[in-house]
Amino acid sequence: MIEVVLADDQVLLRAGLRALLDAEPDLDVVGEASSGAEAVRVVRELRPDVVLMDVRMPGGDGLEATRTIVEDRTLTRTRVVMLTTFDLDEYVFEALRAGASGFLVKDTQPIELLRGIRAVAAGDALLSPGVTRRLIGEFASRSKAIGAREHGRLGQLTPREREVVALVGEGLSNDEIAERLFLSPATAKTHVSRSMVKLHVRDRAQLVVLAYESGLVRPGWRSD
CATH class of the missing domain: 3.40.50.2300 (Response regulator)
Incomplete structure (x- = not known):
């Protein structure tokens, strides 16, 4: 319940x-x-x-x-x-x-x-992908000082984890991340979970915010 x-x-x-x-x-x-x-x-x-x-x-x-x-x-x-x-x-x-x-x-x-x-x-x-980009794209520019600090936190991540966090920032689900990176859904979920632990974030919403504030994902930008 x-x-x-x-x-x-x-x-x-x-x-x-x-x-x-x-x-x-x-x-x-x-x-x-x-x-x-x-x-x-x-x-x-x-x-x-x-x-x-x-x-x-x-x-x-x-x-x-x-x-x-x-x-x-x-x-x-x-x-x-x-x-x-x-x-x-x-x-x-x-x-x-x-x-x-x-x-x-x-x-x-x-x-x-x-x-x-x-x-x-x-x-x-x-957070739907479209609304997330518009919302955070509108206000992320107000957090430049925060962005520098958050960018430094990303140094704790492996290159693969950075890729995964960027895709979380785009609003992709674990299954979509797995498809994009040619991983199993379980592996994608593991990368997301480990990234959250390393970055000390509460949930995926906070991971999205950090991805934008750190500059890992830019407003209006989408990877191929």
Whole structure:
């Protein structure tokens, strides 16, 4: 059972999400919050698998709440998915850097929302390749100082791991990486996992952010 907390100041939206999620046999809404501060309290109490977090809320916004949750060592299994009205909300990029595992636009189709929650709970990043490139391409230029530091971290990777991280940055799945590099899916998964451990990143979403901030993948660029 995947336990979910809903954090949004719109009561009707939370009610709609609860009805949708509770109708699924493997999803269970265990708590709700209407502010960032309340979200942190509820998550610390219930320790859910996934938090659907609105970017903008009173009483401490979703970005601040996400950072607090991600930095809490007692909540390492909890994943945060940001909810936003627009897919190029500048706060979404900051939320990804803060540790969110992905984001959903509020008018996402129900089937995609359900699939996304399950993917994040399983440890995958909720970032479509196209939106990822537009989002990070829009804001990566603001992180030049960070980029220099992140580029240095890549020195811990083998040449093959750097290739794999670059492809993760493009939004490719393990199966797609395996096909591109003529590897088995299991080997591709191993390279991704080892890279995450070496780079001390929480999940694939953070690997994507690091790939862009380090310059390993450039906005609007795609390898052949």
